[in-house]
Amino acid sequence: MHPTKTICIVGVTGNQGGSVAQRFLQDPTYHVRGLTRDPSSSKAQELATQGIEIVQANLDDTSSLKSAFAGASIIFSVTNYWEPFFRADCRQKAAELGISCRKYAYNVEYQQGKNIADAAAATAETLDENGFIASTLSHAGRCSGGKFDELYHFDAKADVFPSYMQSNHPELARKMSCVQTGYFMSSYKLVPDAYFGRADDGSFEMTFPTAPDAPVPHFNVNADMGHFVYAVAKMPPGKSYMAEGTTCSWAEYMRLWSRVNSVPASYRRISLEELIDRTPDAEFGGEVGDMFAYSTEPGYDGGERELLHAADIRKAGIDCPMTSLEQWMKKEDWSSVLQKA
Numbered sequence: 001m002h003p004t005k006t007i008c009i010v011g012v013t014g015n016q017g018g019s020v021a022q023r024f025l026q027d028p029t030y031h032v033r034g035l036t037r038d039p040s041s042s043k044a045q046e047l048a049t050q051g052i053e054i055v056q057a058n059l060d061d062t063s064s065l066k067s068a069f070a071g072a073s074i075i076f077s078v079t080n081y082w083e084p085f086f087r088a089d090c091r092q093k094a095a096e097l098g099i100s101c102r103k104y105a106y107n108v109e110y111q112q113g114k115n116i117a118d119a120a121a122a123t124a125e126t127l128d129e130n131g132f133i134a135s136t137l138s139h140a141g142r143c144s145g146g147k148f149d150e151l152y153h154f155d156a157k158a159d160v161f162p163s164y165m166q167s168n169h170p171e172l173a174r175k176m177s178c179v180q181t182g183y184f185m186s187s188y189k190l191v192p193d194a195y196f197g198r199a200d201d202g203s204f205e206m207t208f209p210t211a212p213d214a215p216v217p218h219f220n221v222n223a224d225m226g227h228f229v230y231a232v233a234k235m236p237p238g239k240s241y242m243a244e245g246t247t248c249s250w251a252e253y254m255r256l257w258s259r260v261n262s263v264p265a266s267y268r269r270i271s272l273e274e275l276i277d278r279t280p281d282a283e284f285g286g287e288v289g290d291m292f293a294y295s296t297e298p299g300y301d302g303g304e305r306e307l308l309h310a311a312d313i314r315k316a317g318i319d320c321p322m323t324s325l326e327q328w329m330k331k332e333d334w335s336s337v338l339q340k341a
Helices: 017-023 042-049 063-067 082-086 088-097 101-121 152-168 187-189 221-232 250-261 272-278 282-299 310-315 325-331
Strands: 005-009 030-036 053-056 074-077 134-138 176-181 205-208 218-221 240-243 246-248 265-269
Touching: 005 017, 017 030, 017 074, 017 134, 017 221, 030 042, 030 063, 042 053, 053 063, 063 101, 074 101, 082 088, 082 101, 082 282, 088 101, 101 282, 134 152, 134 221, 134 240, 134 282, 152 282, 176 221, 187 221, 205 250, 205 272, 218 221, 218 240, 221 240, 221 310, 246 250, 250 265, 250 325, 272 282
Parallel strands: 005 030, 005 074, 030 053, 074 134, 134 176, 176 240, 205 265
Antiparallel strands: 218 246
8 A cells, every 4th residue: 555644753763753653664554654864863764764754854943854854744833942951062062051951941942843844835735634643741831820930851842732723823723633741651761869869778769849640641652652642633623632641640550560570669759949949950950850840739740631542442443552650660671770779
């Protein structure tokens, strides 16, 4: 069967884009076109050998995005706050501008999101009825009533998807679905000591500023983002979703982790200030600390009760397999954590 549709995937070499690419590759209806800044990278070359068309595009260059999106049936959009947040040159520019690196990264991600939206609008006519699927998060500033007005890696996404799209590209917005993503299950690898520290008695202890009983979504991004986006593409447009395999509190997370690994483990809530003090990079501590605190009230999803989940998609008769937290924990190799002194 020859492909009759084209899906364009922003960030095809990343976690989310890579997962989406792998799922759509399984459907011969689709030609998969992946966008990347560096088509010569080993990851891009590996994807090319799988039959993915690799196209050079830069999120800072709208014209390159327009060319890459041309003729698309579906566009999957994702932006990356953390890349400019950690880059040394970006931190230098932030200092020169007299703003925090957190705000600078917001400015970069927001502009890149606008560029994606502007470029996609140029091919809106070719897109399917539900042809623009954006990875985003809740708007912390608005949902918290202004309490969390510096949770920039949330608001940089939400200020474009959906806000900017609805205001500036209403035709494209009518073809849009917004997919919020839960806490990545793999994130512990980035900061293992924050997830699995040691209590005074030697047991494992997780310490975050989230209330012990506050439910949060947990998501196996590499395994499941593709399944979720593929399923969402079959739904009507104009809906908002939460991509998660299990929603439970961090306290329940640690009870489950303790049971899976047969070791004593618990959760203890700490203050935002304590988390920042414990974090070598105070700016990083502030950004993620706000996220953990926001997850208590109004909640990681901003208290948005209209979000659809995988179960809702399945009720519509569409297959949407997801990995539960327990399934992921049982498959994960925890040796590096368990052997830690």
